[in-house]
Amino acid sequence: MIGSGGVQADFCTTCTVRPNSVCSVIEPGDISRLAEVAVESIVPPGRGFIEEGAPATDFFNVTSGTVKLFKALPDGRRQITGFAAPGHFLGLAVSDSYAFGAEAVDTVRVCRFSREKMTELLDDFPKLERRLLEEASNELVAAQNQMLLLGRKTARERVASFLLDQMHAGLPPGQDGNGGRLHLPMTRGDIADYLGLTIETVSRTLSWMRAQGMIEVGKGYAITVLSVAKLEVLAAGNG
Amino acid sequence: MIGSGGVQADFCTTCTVRPNSVCSVIEPGDISRLAEVAVESIVPPGRGFIEEGAPATDFFNVTSGTVKLFKALPDGRRQITGFAAPGHFLGLAVSDSYAFGAEAVDTVRVCRFSREKMTELLDDFPKLERRLLEEASNELVAAQNQMLLLGRKTARERVASFLLDQMHAGLPPGQDGNGGRLHLPMTRGDIADYLGLTIETVSRTLSWMRAQGMIEVGKGYAITVLSVAKLEVLAAGNG
DNA sequence: CGGGTAGTTGATGGTCATCAAGGGGGGTGG
DNA sequence: CCACCCCCCTTGATGACCATCAACTACCCG
Incomplete structure (x- = not known):
């Protein structure tokens, strides 16, 4: 996983997926705040970047490529709980460890935010929290559909x-x-x-x-x- | 479904599940605001009170009993996506219609909030939004576990x-x-x-x-x- | 007593997992 | 350039797990 600091002022301004992502709720004047805490990473195909059970230190925003999210049983059986496309927000674990793993399907670019930086952002931009709630609700609906699919x-x-x-x-x-x-x-x-x-x-x-x-x-x-x-x-x- | 207006000032003060529910983030001094918009209903066993696909007009908070949440296929096959115990918040659908149905398992009491009243509350109490996000995240984790169960x-x-x-x-x-x-x-x-x-x-x-x-x-x-x-x-x- | 619902247990069969073999494409190295 | 390998996919044969169909019991309520 290759990381590059998000210190450029236009880092988020030029982001193509911003309109579709949670970042869209940040006003243009405040985008620099976003760019300061974002770190871009490129993840090659097949490489995992979230390990199930590991300490949940970061949040991610997919900017290109496709990510698979999954849970596994001790004997190796695996259930992919969803595919995350560009614009998708990852890491909404409340507990201090990730409840799922994440792995790049093809070449993936993600924006990474540290948990504490993200908390600061949430305090300063209430709209962001509302957008995250919306995102989580959408995922819940998708999850319910998937349960119907898997069960019946x-x-x-x-x-x-x-x-x-x-x-x-x-x-x-x-x-x-x-x-x-x-x-x-x-x-x-x-x-x-x-x-x-x-x-x-x-x-x-x-x-x-x-x-x-x-x-x-x-x-x-x-x-x-x-x-x-x-x-x-x-x-x-x-x- | 029997409805009774939540106009009593002590309606929420005496609520036994408040510590476990989203309502706990409302400060004691503001509880009256909560009581004003809450309507209590008693739902007999087997009675549904959220219909899948119906306009999402209300939010609910379970105060006693157990609720089953489900989705169904046209031919009647049914998947219960979860059981909601006291303290559980229901209705987190972003779209304008419910994505799931809800039915009382045993005798259930719920607090009902209209969508618009709830929106006002969210505007006035940012903590409430954070708590809802927390709630939604917990449900997502549960949903992922259930997908692993159903799929593998x-x-x-x-x-x-x-x-x-x-x-x-x-x-x-x-x-x-x-x-x-x-x-x-x-x-x-x-x-x-x-x-x-x-x-x-x-x-x-x-x-x-x-x-x-x-x-x-x-x-x-x-x-x-x-x-x-x-x-x-x-x-x-x-x- | 009769009818309805919920649960248990048995017999049978279907759907999908498992085991197995083979084809095709892309990469690397000779 | 071609041989070789590895991975992904496809297709076939077999079988296991669980659904289906069915009978029976227990319990509740009228």
Whole structure:
């Protein structure tokens, strides 16, 4: 993990994800305060930067790339609890240790804030706290959806739900992306750990969807959704 | 659902769960503000008081009893995302409609706040917002644990985890309850919907644990945990 | 006594995990 | 440049775990 001090005054001014992140609530005049406490890091693919159970010293803001968040059992079984896209805020653990691990899926850039600096910011900018509450509430809704998926949906329903989620991810509401073309940065193993399945089941299910004419599976990490309607029928629980 | 206006000045002063709830951050001198906007309701067992998808007009604070929170699929499959004990705050939906339903398990009393009154309170008492963020963060941690359970644990591991959670629920940390004696207010069906299992599997698993000498299953809703250690081995993933 | 709900236990089957084999792409080193 | 390896993915065969279907008991209330 490469760190570079955020001492430049324009560090946050030029940040492309600021409009989508919690930082957007800081007024332009106060942005320098933000830049003073932010440290940018680049995390290579596969590298972890939050260890489950370790002391929670920092908060993070993803500025580019995709991060996987996960919990693990002693024997190695792993559950990915979410993927964090640019703009996502990480580290909302109240206790003094992280309740989850975080690892870069592809090349990731994050802004790091120390816990104490963050507390100062919260004291000075009440809007920031409100924004964090909003962020946390959104995550709670997502978590509840995921619990429904993990507890009650079949493999096909899970994969369909996942593909639909990915189509809407990172897009403003009401937009449907570019013709259903997806570029998933994560491996089949990651998808499996996210959906509570095995690699083989994910692979088989995607193949089945391809045979049904619902999707096209391209090279690398490309998937094209051909029929959103069919996927929605599946995801809603008819499959 | 029976409503009674919270116009009494001592309404919140005498509230037994205030120390454990978000209301604790309101200074004694300002408690009247709280009492003005709170409306107490009594909800009989099995009655729902938050409907998934309905406009989110109110916030709730559980003052006695147990509430189940759930999401459902069109065909009736249901996932209980959590049980809310006294002191628990409900309704943290950012969007304008509830993302989940809520239903009384046993007889429940709740304090209801209208959304707009709550917003006023948040403006006047910044501490309240911080407390809510704390509450939301705790729920997120619980949600992540539940995702691990639903996605990666076996039936036995799930039931063991559930029983252990119930032993610690509603107790201050470091306390181990009264000799492992539990009084679960929810039915086998509720437990099944919470753990992503069926009624039969929950029942069979409890019978198996009884045969192993881990628990005693009493009449009604009583369960006595005889060996916390064995359950912990199971819950951690050796079963 | 009859009906309804909740729980337990048994028999059977389906869905998905596990075990196993093979293909394809990208990297490194000869 | 090609051989080699490793990782990721796919596909097949088998089996385990848990859902489903079903019967029965206990309990509560009218």
